[in-house]
Amino acid sequence: MKKLLAVLIAVAFVIGLTAPAAASTPGELIIWADDNRVEVLEDLVPEFEEEFGVPVTLVEKAFGDILDDLAVEAPAGEGPDIFIGAHDWLGELIENGLVEPLDVPGVFYDDFEEVALDAFTYEENLYGVPYTLESVALIYNRDLVPEPPETFEEFAALVREISAEEDKYGYTMPQPDPYHTYPFMTALGGYVFHYDAEEGVYDPYDIGLNNEGAVEGLEMLNDLYADESVPYVDFDTMEGLLTTGDLAMTVGGPWLQPALDDAGIDYGIAPIPTMKGENPRPFVGVHGFMISSFSENRVLAQALLTELVATEDTMYRIYQAEPRPPVHKAAAELAADDEITQGFLESGAEGTPMPDIPEMAAVWGAWEDALSLIFTQEQGVQAAMDDAVEQIRASIE
Amino acid sequence: MASFDKKHILKIALLAIFNALAVWSAIILFVQRNYPILAVLVVGIIIINYVYLSSKTYPAKYILPGTVFMILLVVFPLLYTVYISFTNYGTGHILNKEQAISRIEAQYYRPEDPREFDFKAFKQDEIEELKLLFEDQEDGRLFLGIEGEIEEVIREDERLLDTTGDGEIDEINGNQRLERADIIQNVAVIEQMRFSYNDSEMRMRDLNSFALYRPAFEYDEARDVMVDLRTNEEYRPVEGRFTNDEGERLSPGFRTYLGWDNYQELITDPRVSRPFLRVFVWTFQWALLSVITTFGLGLFLAILLNDQSMKLVKLYRVLLILPYAIPAFISVLIWRGMFNPTVGIVNRMLVNFGLSSIPWLHNIFWTRVALVLVNLWLGFPYMMLLSMGALQSISGNLYEAAIIDGASRWQQFRYITLPLVLVALGPLLIASFAFNFNNFNVIYLFNEGRPAIAGAQTPAGGTDILISYTYRLSFEAGRGSDFGLAAAVTMLIFFITAAVTWFNFKFTGALEEVKENE
Numbered sequence: 001m002k003k004l005l006a007v008l009i010a011v012a013f014v015i016g017l018t019a020p021a022a023a024s025t026p027g028e029l030i031i032w033a034d035d036n037r038v039e040v041l042e043d044l045v046p047e048f049e050e051e052f053g054v055p056v057t058l059v060e061k062a063f064g065d066i067l068d069d070l071a072v073e074a075p076a077g078e079g080p081d082i083f084i085g086a087h088d089w090l091g092e093l094i095e096n097g098l099v100e101p102l103d104v105p106g107v108f109y110d111d112f113e114e115v116a117l118d119a120f121t122y123e124e125n126l127y128g129v130p131y132t133l134e135s136v137a138l139i140y141n142r143d144l145v146p147e148p149p150e151t152f153e154e155f156a157a158l159v160r161e162i163s164a165e166e167d168k169y170g171y172t173m174p175q176p177d178p179y180h181t182y183p184f185m186t187a188l189g190g191y192v193f194h195y196d197a198e199e200g201v202y203d204p205y206d207i208g209l210n211n212e213g214a215v216e217g218l219e220m221l222n223d224l225y226a227d228e229s230v231p232y233v234d235f236d237t238m239e240g241l242l243t244t245g246d247l248a249m250t251v252g253g254p255w256l257q258p259a260l261d262d263a264g265i266d267y268g269i270a271p272i273p274t275m276k277g278e279n280p281r282p283f284v285g286v287h288g289f290m291i292s293s294f295s296e297n298r299v300l301a302q303a304l305l306t307e308l309v310a311t312e313d314t315m316y317r318i319y320q321a322e323p324r325p326p327v328h329k330a331a332a333e334l335a336a337d338d339e340i341t342q343g344f345l346e347s348g349a350e351g352t353p354m355p356d357i358p359e360m361a362a363v364w365g366a367w368e369d370a371l372s373l374i375f376t377q378e379q380g381v382q383a384a385m386d387d388a389v390e391q392i393r394a395s396i397e
Numbered sequence: 398m399a400s401f402d403k404k405h406i407l408k409i410a411l412l413a414i415f416n417a418l419a420v421w422s423a424i425i426l427f428v429q430r431n432y433p434i435l436a437v438l439v440v441g442i443i444i445i446n447y448v449y450l451s452s453k454t455y456p457a458k459y460i461l462p463g464t465v466f467m468i469l470l471v472v473f474p475l476l477y478t479v480y481i482s483f484t485n486y487g488t489g490h491i492l493n494k495e496q497a498i499s500r501i502e503a504q505y506y507r508p509e510d511p512r513e514f515d516f517k518a519f520k521q522d523e524i525e526e527l528k529l530l531f532e533d534q535e536d537g538r539l540f541l542g543i544e545g546e547i548e549e550v551i552r553e554d555e556r557l558l559d560t561t562g563d564g565e566i567d568e569i570n571g572n573q574r575l576e577r578a579d580i581i582q583n584v585a586v587i588e589q590m591r592f593s594y595n596d597s598e599m600r601m602r603d604l605n606s607f608a609l610y611r612p613a614f615e616y617d618e619a620r621d622v623m624v625d626l627r628t629n630e631e632y633r634p635v636e637g638r639f640t641n642d643e644g645e646r647l648s649p650g651f652r653t654y655l656g657w658d659n660y661q662e663l664i665t666d667p668r669v670s671r672p673f674l675r676v677f678v679w680t681f682q683w684a685l686l687s688v689i690t691t692f693g694l695g696l697f698l699a700i701l702l703n704d705q706s707m708k709l710v711k712l713y714r715v716l717l718i719l720p721y722a723i724p725a726f727i728s729v730l731i732w733r734g735m736f737n738p739t740v741g742i743v744n745r746m747l748v749n750f751g752l753s754s755i756p757w758l759h760n761i762f763w764t765r766v767a768l769v770l771v772n773l774w775l776g777f778p779y780m781m782l783l784s785m786g787a788l789q790s791i792s793g794n795l796y797e798a799a800i801i802d803g804a805s806r807w808q809q810f811r812y813i814t815l816p817l818v819l820v821a822l823g824p825l826l827i828a829s830f831a832f833n834f835n836n837f838n839v840i841y842l843f844n845e846g847r848p849a850i851a852g853a854q855t856p857a858g859g860t861d862i863l864i865s866y867t868y869r870l871s872f873e874a875g876r877g878s879d880f881g882l883a884a885a886v887t888m889l890i891f892f893i894t895a896a897v898t899w900f901n902f903k904f905t906g907a908l909e910e911v912k913e914n915e
Binding site: 027052053054071075095096097098103105176231236237240241293297298300306362364365368372378379383384390391394395 | 488489491492493496497500501503578581582584585587588601602603604608648649650668730733734737738739740741756759845847848849851852853854855856858869872873877878
């Protein structure tokens with residue numbers, strides 16, 4: 001009988017392939033969201049269903065899976081109407097033909113922070129309703145750092161002073177990690193792709209990762225690695241040191257909050273120290289709701305986003321479910337008392353949106369390699385960054 | 398069919414359930430017009446029923462389930478990989494051509510005079526066709542939209558009735574005005590409605606309004622070109638993209654057959670060919686070292702545990718199998734932390750013992766050493782288990798005879814244990830070699846193929862093996878993922894692994910014992 005059972009399992013497998021999963025059908029809405037957003041939407045959806053008479057299905061997905069799942073399921077007719085995602089997916093989504101531009105009244109724009117709307121705008125079209133902005137800031141342990149340093153000189157002196165103590169580290173950050181290192185490269189003029197603000201487009205052939213400003217900023221940071229005041233560690237190790245209270249400062253984002261709170265660390269958020277008086281500009285990532293181009297309910301989906309999601313109440317609830325800086329102005333005001341959130345918001349206000357063109361895929365690997373060579377003192381900053389840019393160019397062309 | 402015993406009834410019942418499910422999925426496939434899979438399924442149903450109902454096909458009953466699984470899980474993915482390797486499937490080429498055309502044709506732009514209209518919908522119960530009344534948001538002009546045509550009307554038109562007297566029109570020719578909730582119920586119909594207005598198309602914008610749009614592109618099927626309606630420029634399909642004469646390309650692109658292009662790229666692209674030899678040699682060394690070290694330690698421990706004078710054998714066995722029970726994903730990441738040169742425990746211990754710290758993860762040689770050590774930790778329990786089994790099967794008489802002849806322990810091992818264990822485990826060692834040849838997890842999780850090589854023009858790291866390097870090439874490529882290239886690389890690696898394995902079998906004669914037994 002075992003063999004028959006085996007055949008049955010095989011058949012179940014075939015059926016699994018053919019049975020339509022929840023697919024976009026006229027008059028029904030399907031939303032893909034991660035656990036935190038699903039939690040909020042679960043409370044709100046019954047209201048919407050009641051008012052609109054339209055059933056809404058929530059599908060919980062890991063945030064990082066949404067982009068890949070969409071590419072497979074949407075063209076097969078099994079995708080959602082609405083999905084959440086990061087603004088820097090836009091280039092790929094548009095190139096793949098998977099996202100539909102929004103067509104919303106002008107008043108909608110007044111409710112949101114400009115940087116968030118800019119991030120979700122691609123060649124003149126708005127593609128998403130943003131709900132949060134994330135960027136990195138200086139996170140410091142108040143027990144070790146009573147007053148956060150404002151300039152890089154103060155910062156470096158403090159790092160060396162603390163690192164001189166037994167088993168304490170003044171500063172470290174995940175490496176090789178372009179995302180966290182980027183602010184130090186931008187203060188003095190580095191950039192990834194040149195952005196033409198008038199046209200609203202990036203030029204993938206104008207790469208500024210090895211320009212004078214980027215190199216000088218990296219050299220200032222690397223001095224701390226070179227004299228071993230800063231250990232070269234990966235993310236997990238950094239987080240470990242931070243939560244045991246042995247690490248005084250790091251550059252990180254809101255995702256470190258839960259671990260810090262659990263460990264009972266008394267921490268503060270401050271802007272990343274200025275370099276020669278210039279502000280470092282971290283990457284800003286904006287998350288939002290988008291509409292699938294395979295949706296059979298463009299108008300309904302948009303109505304749900306404008307009438308249910310883009311409201312002060314919903315945006316504030318999203319913030320409460322996971323305290324990340326809201327970009328809806330009214331909701332942000334409600335969250336104004338939260339020092340930590342304000343700290344990240346201020347740091348993010350100095351930032352630039354992460355480029356959303358597909359060419360970004362070519363950047364990370366080469367950039368990581370260069371940083372690993374620099375901070376392990378295997379290669380000079382200029383030479384390593386020149387090689388990286390060379391590799392990126394070769395890959396894009 | 399003489400005796401209807403219980404077993405027989407159960408068989409018929411299970412087969413009936415199977416058939417019911419199969420027919421059900423066949424219907425779904427038919428509705429979805431997925432004919433190729435439907436054909437496979439129908440043939441499958443017939444074969445399975447024949448095999449289990451006919452008495453002539455007795456042996457096939459045992460082979461069939463395995464065959465089904467093999468086709469589903471091995472043959473199908475293999476063929477699919479071959480197919481993908483001849484296409485440009487990847488970022489920008491996800492959709493098929495029809496889907497891409499309809500996406501491009503769905504792109505609209507707003508005309509210079511971007512009018513917007515509030516609308517009301519009217520419906521008579523018996524007649525399905527909706528009637529729409531539009532009011533220009535700017536100048537308040539009224540338009541009546543019936544059966545795809547619009548005509549301008551005046552407020553005093555006799556067809557427009559205000560029965561309740563509240564200043565709002567709520568009836569047209571016996572059609573009642575729909576409330577918002579009813580509009581939502583009919584939104585799918587209204588969304589499809591198009592009216593032409595001054596060379597523009599008027600269509601639904603949101604639940605309250607219509608607006609003017611113009612289609613940006615039109616596909617000319619006869620000539621297979623996409624025409625930009627604003628500039629009359631023509632875009633021809635080139636490698637899965639509509640491209641104009643200046644080389645500008647439209648999004649989205651589509652999947653298309655590329656022939657041998659992906660394979661050609663593998664040969665001609667210097668990013669592949671330049672580091673190939675270096676990566677290949679290390680891949681080979683890595684696989685070989687992995688097999689030798691894990692087998693060596695596994696066999697050694699198995700012999701120890703096999704010794705009669707050993708105490709607490711069960712406890713040791715459990716402890717030694719533990720590494721095998723922890724998912725490699727977790728343990729590799731833990732090892733990565735322990736090997737961290739500055740804060741890792743390995744270097745701290747070395748320093749405490751008065752030795753100098755070692756640049757694990759930063760230096761190519763030492764990273765390779767660390768990788769082999771980590772893989773040894775991950776892999777020896779498996780080899781130990783295999784060896785324990787093989788040792789059990791060696792007759793004690795052989796050792797007795799050897800001892801009488803005065804053989805030393807080493808001679809017993811060298812001339813009895815090792816040859817007999819190798820006979821039993823030879824094929825498994827070759828399989829282990831092939832596995833480690835493609836052991837992406839350990840390489841990538843431990844150090845992502847790094848350390849990077851200073852001055853390299855290609856992104857191959859110092860510990861990248863073929864599979865991890867091609868992962869980088871295919872998924873961190875210039876414009877996102879390139880599944881077509883990845884599939885081509887997979888084919889290449891498949892042939893290399895197959896050749897190496899074949900050579901190993903041939904060279905070591907590992908299968909000969911099996912043949913003799915036939």
